[in-house]
Amino acid sequence: MGLFDDISKEIGVKSNSKAAKLMKAPPKEKVRPTIDDFEKYANIQADLLFLPVDNGYRYALVAVDTTTKRADARALKTKTPSEVLKGLKSNSV
Secondary structure, X not given: OOHHHHHHHHHOOOOOOHHHHHOOOOOOOOOOOOOOOOOOOOOEXXXXXXXXXXXXXXXXXXXXXXXXXXXXXXXXXXXXXXXXXXXXXXXXX
């Protein structure tokens, strides 16, 4: 018997009542996997943002190194694969 069962008996709450259901212990938290890579640039998340036209630049490439929490952004004129690759290679994060 758990703590909640002891309390419900003391205050006279029936086991099938709504009050007893509210007094149940919360469910155990699920174990979630963690990333144990502490190497710089081991895990990078990136996204392209659409911007209003400003001097020909229509997109912003934003990259975040989730290990070091460092973020960087580059302005891009198009979102072609070659330009995005250049943006990722050019000192990003």
